[in-house]
Amino acid sequence: MSDLPLASAITAFNGLRNRNACPAACRASLVRQGATTTTAAAVCLDAHDQITVYAPHGLDDLLDGVWRRNPTRVSPETSRQRLARHRLAERWPGVRVET
Template sequence: MTIARESTWFRPALVAVRSLNLPSWCIGAGAVRNLVWDSLHDFQAPSALSDIDVAHFDASDLSAERDAEIQRRLTNIHPSPWEVTNQAAVHTWFEATFGHSVVPLDSLEDAVASWPEFATSVGLTLRDDDSIDVIAPHGLDDLFSMVVRRNPTRVSVDTYRRRIEQKQYQRRWPRATVVPC
C-alpha cells in the first residue's frame, strides 16, 4: 500500500509495532480508514486520531496486563495514542462491554473479519523485508470507495447506528457514503 508506505505517521507506527516481534499483528480499523480517506480527500494534514488500533493474536496470554504492557512499550518507542487488543481475548470481555457474548476468535484474520464496518475490516502489517501485508477479509472496495456499511458478523443494527452518529463520517469526509440499516 503506497499510501501507508509514504505516510509520515503511519509507516513509523508500523515500524514501532514490528520492533516488538509480536507473532501475529496488524494496525487496523480506524487508523487505516483515516489514512486512506484522508488521502482520497487530499487532506494536507491527517485527521486527528483517537487511537492507533493494534490488533494482535496470542492465545497463550489473554490477560489485559499483557496488552497494557505492549501499549506501554509502544508509547516508549513511538509516543502515540495506541490501543492494543489481543483478539484472542475478545470473548472474555465483549459481553460486559457490548451486551452480548461472542465465540472465541480463531485467528487475527478471523478477528479483522468481524470488525464493525467492511471499510474498517482492514489491517496492515510491516514485514521484515519492509513489504506491507494487507488483511482484508471483505476486500478493499468499501475502503477505497469510502462506503460505510455494517458488518453483520458481530455488530448489531443499534450498535452500527450509534457508531454512525458518534463517528460523523460524512462531516469528516464529505465524499463518504453511509449505508443505512
C-alpha cells in the same frame, strides 16, 4: 474520496502494531472484528519484509469511500448508534453511508 488521507480511513488495531506479537492467524482474526467493512482491513509487514493485506470484506468500500457495517460483527441498531456518535457526514462529507 481521493482527497482523504489514507490514515483517516483505516483504524489501526493495537494488536496489529507489533508484527511479532501475534501470529498471522491472530491478526486476521482481529481484523475480522472491525465494526465496519472499512475498519476490517489491515496491511502488515512480516519479519521478512513481505506485505500481507487482511481484508475479509475486500477493499472496495475503503477505496470507494463507503461506510457499511460489518454484518458478521455489528447489528443494524448498533451500527446506527455508531454512525450518529461518530458524526460521519459532518466529519467526512464525501463518505457514502450504506446500511
